[in-house]
Amino acid sequence: MSQRFAVIMAGGRGERFWPQSRLKRPKHLLPIIGNTPMLCQTVDRLAGLVPPENVFVITNREQRLGVLEACPNLDPAKVIGEPVGRDTAAAVGLAAILVKIKDANSAFAILPADAAIHDTEGFRATIATAFETAETGEHLVTVGIKPNNPATGYGYIQKGEPFGSSENEDVYKVSRFVEKPDLPTAEKYLESGDYFWNAGIFVWRTDVIKKALAVHTPELWRALGKVEDGISKEENLDSLLQKYYPKLEKISIDYALMEKADNVLTVQAGFDWDDVGEWPAIARHVANDSKGNVLSGRGMIREGSGNIVVNEKDHFTALIGVDDLIVVQTEDATLVCPKSKAQEIKNLVKEMENNPDLEHLL
Amino acid sequence: MSQRFAVIMAGGRGERFWPQSRLKRPKHLLPIIGNTPMLCQTVDRLAGLVPPENVFVITNREQRLGVLEACPNLDPAKVIGEPVGRDTAAAVGLAAILVKIKDANSAFAILPADAAIHDTEGFRATIATAFETAETGEHLVTVGIKPNNPATGYGYIQKGEPFGSSENEDVYKVSRFVEKPDLPTAEKYLESGDYFWNAGIFVWRTDVIKKALAVHTPELWRALGKVEDGISKEENLDSLLQKYYPKLEKISIDYALMEKADNVLTVQAGFDWDDVGEWPAIARHVANDSKGNVLSGRGMIREGSGNIVVNEKDHFTALIGVDDLIVVQTEDATLVCPKSKAQEIKNLVKEMENNPDLEHLL
Numbered sequence: 001m002s003q004r005f006a007v008i009m010a011g012g013r014g015e016r017f018w019p020q021s022r023l024k025r026p027k028h029l030l031p032i033i034g035n036t037p038m039l040c041q042t043v044d045r046l047a048g049l050v051p052p053e054n055v056f057v058i059t060n061r062e063q064r065l066g067v068l069e070a071c072p073n074l075d076p077a078k079v080i081g082e083p084v085g086r087d088t089a090a091a092v093g094l095a096a097i098l099v100k101i102k103d104a105n106s107a108f109a110i111l112p113a114d115a116a117i118h119d120t121e122g123f124r125a126t127i128a129t130a131f132e133t134a135e136t137g138e139h140l141v142t143v144g145i146k147p148n149n150p151a152t153g154y155g156y157i158q159k160g161e162p163f164g165s166s167e168n169e170d171v172y173k174v175s176r177f178v179e180k181p182d183l184p185t186a187e188k189y190l191e192s193g194d195y196f197w198n199a200g201i202f203v204w205r206t207d208v209i210k211k212a213l214a215v216h217t218p219e220l221w222r223a224l225g226k227v228e229d230g231i232s233k234e235e236n237l238d239s240l241l242q243k244y245y246p247k248l249e250k251i252s253i254d255y256a257l258m259e260k261a262d263n264v265l266t267v268q269a270g271f272d273w274d275d276v277g278e279w280p281a282i283a284r285h286v287a288n289d290s291k292g293n294v295l296s297g298r299g300m301i302r303e304g305s306g307n308i309v310v311n312e313k314d315h316f317t318a319l320i321g322v323d324d325l326i327v328v329q330t331e332d333a334t335l336v337c338p339k340s341k342a343q344e345i346k347n348l349v350k351e352m353e354n355n356p357d358l359e360h361l362l
Numbered sequence: 363m364s365q366r367f368a369v370i371m372a373g374g375r376g377e378r379f380w381p382q383s384r385l386k387r388p389k390h391l392l393p394i395i396g397n398t399p400m401l402c403q404t405v406d407r408l409a410g411l412v413p414p415e416n417v418f419v420i421t422n423r424e425q426r427l428g429v430l431e432a433c434p435n436l437d438p439a440k441v442i443g444e445p446v447g448r449d450t451a452a453a454v455g456l457a458a459i460l461v462k463i464k465d466a467n468s469a470f471a472i473l474p475a476d477a478a479i480h481d482t483e484g485f486r487a488t489i490a491t492a493f494e495t496a497e498t499g500e501h502l503v504t505v506g507i508k509p510n511n512p513a514t515g516y517g518y519i520q521k522g523e524p525f526g527s528s529e530n531e532d533v534y535k536v537s538r539f540v541e542k543p544d545l546p547t548a549e550k551y552l553e554s555g556d557y558f559w560n561a562g563i564f565v566w567r568t569d570v571i572k573k574a575l576a577v578h579t580p581e582l583w584r585a586l587g588k589v590e591d592g593i594s595k596e597e598n599l600d601s602l603l604q605k606y607y608p609k610l611e612k613i614s615i616d617y618a619l620m621e622k623a624d625n626v627l628t629v630q631a632g633f634d635w636d637d638v639g640e641w642p643a644i645a646r647h648v649a650n651d652s653k654g655n656v657l658s659g660r661g662m663i664r665e666g667s668g669n670i671v672v673n674e675k676d677h678f679t680a681l682i683g684v685d686d687l688i689v690v691q692t693e694d695a696t697l698v699c700p701k702s703k704a705q706e707i708k709n710l711v712k713e714m715e716n717n718p719d720l721e722h723l724l
Contacts, residue, residue, distance in 0.1 A: 303703075303706075315695065316696070316723055317696040317697075319698045319699070320698070321706060332676070332678060333680065334689070336689055348662065348664055351662065352662065361678055
């Protein structure tokens, strides 16, 4: 069996979890769900699937030290800090180069750093199936999450015919990738039973993704070839990235490649999955009281339901007579926002960016 | 002219300003309005009316050191800590004893510690009139505040005939004191023009209040006589209060005396007055933005009106899409409460009192 690698995408900034999340302490470095940072949970979930020394993390320069502090078991040489964000196509290309240099006859998985997945065994079984499927052919394999609500925040994958033997009954050809739908469309997708959420989890042979990138994103692949050449001449990776990365096209792997390739398969996930995209999502994962209030840390809620209160350390937060409010408390900042306006939090952070006095809060 | 004294009543606890106010840091020791503690503003306002060395403060034992720290110009010997709260009749009686020992042929004013009064000159003119009126007869003189809204949180004073010469055209006989009215009654009072708010400001000759207390609260006055005897024997005041104070009847001076006495006059206040009874009241005194938001300290309010945000130190509070909300931030606690539920804050504090883990927040 060829070697297996995993490359975790940890480039996000998580403005939507302000004030807990900051530029240097983004969502995946916080224990938004559970007791350890989301990234560490993602690393731990790979145990038994991929040897620990074969786990890469692609993050950004500002967060690289934070990643190593949060997950000290990671090999520092395999935690890569992008000098600038260039979306997922560039990151996947960089991943392909890094893995290829270690072992060109390998397969690797791409995983977001910050999803909440409780069923670790189910996750391992699905990813094992994805590896086996990828290794025994020339397919790009995605993991499809069976939707349980008409979410408009994710891309969808329409499944086609079942693929291969009856042993892998959860593997399908992919008819098409579709962008985030509007609500009526998402409702149709849900009802049809033919659509999965695109969780950004991919598994492929290193030579297969290499070929696909060369075909569908030739310029990007050529530029990354220069990074590879430099590495083979033992040039410094950081300097190489500084030189070539900013010029790469900023485009997602879905748009640049997955939507265009005709050799895509999807494995239906045998595990729960939630990208926990904003504060209201945590109510799906942590204990609620009888009135649907979530209280993380110390506090008291008098007359009120559906609130989400998150405190750092020993801080105490009291709510009186409010419903469906998000109240998040850190040492230097407090946020108060209705759950229905959670999508405004990132706009608040953008507004704060215009005020030099608030730099320490970003 | 006989000597003038002032006795400031600083016994309240101010639960309604939690989390800023605490047992040892009550409302009158906080700069709720302005830059200095409310008590210090009250002391400063007396300049020119009463010699500084003739200013007493009656507070409670827990707050006594806090009073001396907040207002270092006070004479420590004149800052009295009640061992237990016994309402205003007992405090007025104690004040009469303390002043009488200094100078039996004097007059003194009783003033609450924590009202907001911006027109200092107007205040001094009114109190000077009250002193003159009290000193030239045998009347109990109150200050009446002309109401500007049908408040239901104050007692009212119904004025009678004008009293005395045309020089003191703002002095009236008092027809009656009335307890806090319901709203329709308060509206009638407001419309009639015959009613004042009872601000708890009184001025009287020491011998006149002494006689009135002896007539209307004979038991209380007898018990306080023992404190006076002890002082004359140079016994320790704290020990005397510890011995006799807990046994005193707990009753307000309005109920025990003012409502019964027939020698009461009222001077119409020539100054603004606000007892700032709860968080929403601060909006009447500090700058609002164009949407009626009050922001004390650092913060940002996106899409929202009528909010009150109070931060300690450099803390930053962001509100998104909420209206008429009180958000108060201290180092160890945060409160979120609609303005319409501000009266619930003291119930929250009571509920917290039942939890030993929260003692440090009281």
